[in-house]
Amino acid sequence: MHKTEIVTEPGQPTVEIRREFDAPRELVFRAHVDPALIAQWLGPRRLTTRIDRLEVRDGGRWRFVHVDEDGTEYGFRGVYHGEPSVDGIVQTWEYEGAPGAVSLEYATFTEVEGRTLLRNFAVYRSVADRDAMVASGMADGVEQGMERLTALLATQTANV
Amino acid sequence: MPDGGEVVDGGDDTGLDAVFRALADPTRRAILHRLKAGEATVAALAAPFAMSQPAVSKHLRVLEEAGLITRSRRGTARLSHLDAAPLRAAATWLAEYRDYWAESHDRLAALLATPAHRTNLSPPHGPEPPERT
Numbered sequence: 001m002h003k004t005e006i007v008t009e010p011g012q013p014t015v016e017i018r019r020e021f022d023a024p025r026e027l028v029f030r031a032h033v034d035p036a037l038i039a040q041w042l043g044p045r046r047l048t049t050r051i052d053r054l055e056v057r058d059g060g061r062w063r064f065v066h067v068d069e070d071g072t073e074y075g076f077r078g079v080y081h082g083e084p085s086v087d088g089i090v091q092t093w094e095y096e097g098a099p100g101a102v103s104l105e106y107a108t109f110t111e112v113e114g115r116t117l118l119r120n121f122a123v124y125r126s127v128a129d130r131d132a133m134v135a136s137g138m139a140d141g142v143e144q145g146m147e148r149l150t151a152l153l154a155t156q157t158a159n160v
Numbered sequence: 161m162p163d164g165g166e167v168v169d170g171g172d173d174t175g176l177d178a179v180f181r182a183l184a185d186p187t188r189r190a191i192l193h194r195l196k197a198g199e200a201t202v203a204a205l206a207a208p209f210a211m212s213q214p215a216v217s218k219h220l221r222v223l224e225e226a227g228l229i230t231r232s233r234r235g236t237a238r239l240s241h242l243d244a245a246p247l248r249a250a251a252t253w254l255a256e257y258r259d260y261w262a263e264s265h266d267r268l269a270a271l272l273a274t275p276a277h278r279t280n281l282s283p284p285h286g287p288e289p290p291e292r293t
Contacts, residue, residue, distance in 0.1 A: 001269065004262040019265040023272035031268055041267035044260060118265075131180045 013124040018117065025109035025116040029086040032107065038064070047074075058083045062091070078105075093122070101129045179246045182226035187211070188219050192228060195242035202238055 002020040021028050031037045035051035043049050047066040054062045063077040075096035082090050089107040094100075103122045110117040124130035182188055191205055206216040220240055223229045227246045232239050 001266070004258075004265045006258055006261065017261050019261075019269075021265075021269055021272055023269075027272055028268075031271060037271065041271050042264050044263045045267070128177065128181075131177065131184075 008130070011127060013127045013130045015122045015124075015130060017120045017122075021116045021118060022114070023116055024114060025086055025111040028116045028118055029089075029109050032089060033084055056080065056084050078102075101125065103129075178226040179228065182222050182228055185219070185222075187216075188223055191216070191219060191223065191240075192242060192247075195229065195240060199232075199239045199241045202240075205240065 002022075005018045007016040007018065008014070031041060033054070033056045035054045038054070039049045039051055042064070043066050047068060050065045050067060052063040052065060054060075054064075058080060060080045061077070062080070063075060065076075066074040068074070077094055077096060078092040080089070080091050084091075086109055088109070089105075091105050091107075092102050093105045094102045101124070103124045105123075106119075106121045108119050108121075110119070122130075183192075187209060190208070194200060194205060194208070202213050202216055202220065205220070206213045209216065220229065220231070223240075224231055228243060229240045230243050232241070
């Protein structure tokens with residue numbers, strides 16, 4: 001199975017999330033703009049996802065809510081810029097728990113030999129905002145950062 | 161919130177922000193790595209780097225403010241100790257973001273692989289985009 005990659009650059013308030021899918025790009029795109037489909041994949045399985053609003057058009061607004069096991073709700077909202085299409089989706093993205101820390105997100109769907117590379121490039125207001133959201137100020141990427149941390153934690157936990 | 165790594169946020173700064181700012185520097189990560197082996201003096205921590213002791217002390221202050229190390233005195237020596245608790249919180253947070261997208265994309269891949277979805281390009285739900293002319 002393909003893996004999700006999360007790429008960050010030191011000192012840049014950006015994040016790129018990449019993933020390849022064994023499906024044509026029309027299908028991958030549709031899974032991003034059909035509320036019935038979005039609710040089936042967006043977020044971890046332990047959360048349920050409710051799509052409150054999804055106006056798939058230039059200037060259209062969207063809002064969805066992740067609901068925790070104990071009923072706690074986490075709301076997200078944004079606005080489409082330009083007509084969302086298989087050539088790309090441009091939108092703002094805001095976690096309602098951190099109002100004002102709005103990111104600008106560019107999703108593209110590149111098809112090669114029946115497989116689709118999804119790239120979601122997000123730009124935050126500042127590196128601090130990005131780090132608060134992504135927590136990835138690890139200079140050399142989340143993967144290595146995680147490996148280092150995991151190794152460090154394993155040692156420490158063993159000592160406690 | 162002002163831009164730039166060295167600018168300290170206002171009162172609502174979370175401990176996690178400080179931890180990630182502290183971890184964003186390779187020298188500070190190397191210092192933490194060294195402290196896994198046990199407490200160390202400033203001189204011992206400075207030894208592997210082409211760096212003065214005051215420069216290392218500056219890094220140690222950032223780590224201390226983030227709660228990643230504690231410091232004590234033994235005679236004239238100033239010792240640094242690793243405190244893993246904030247790292248554990250940071251690792252949890254980081255794992256959550258990565259897991260969020262990895263799990264979402266795994267679910268999307270499974271959804272895309274279902275025959276029903278492949279054959280049904282026009283699902284019945286949801287608002288339709290405006291007609292293109």
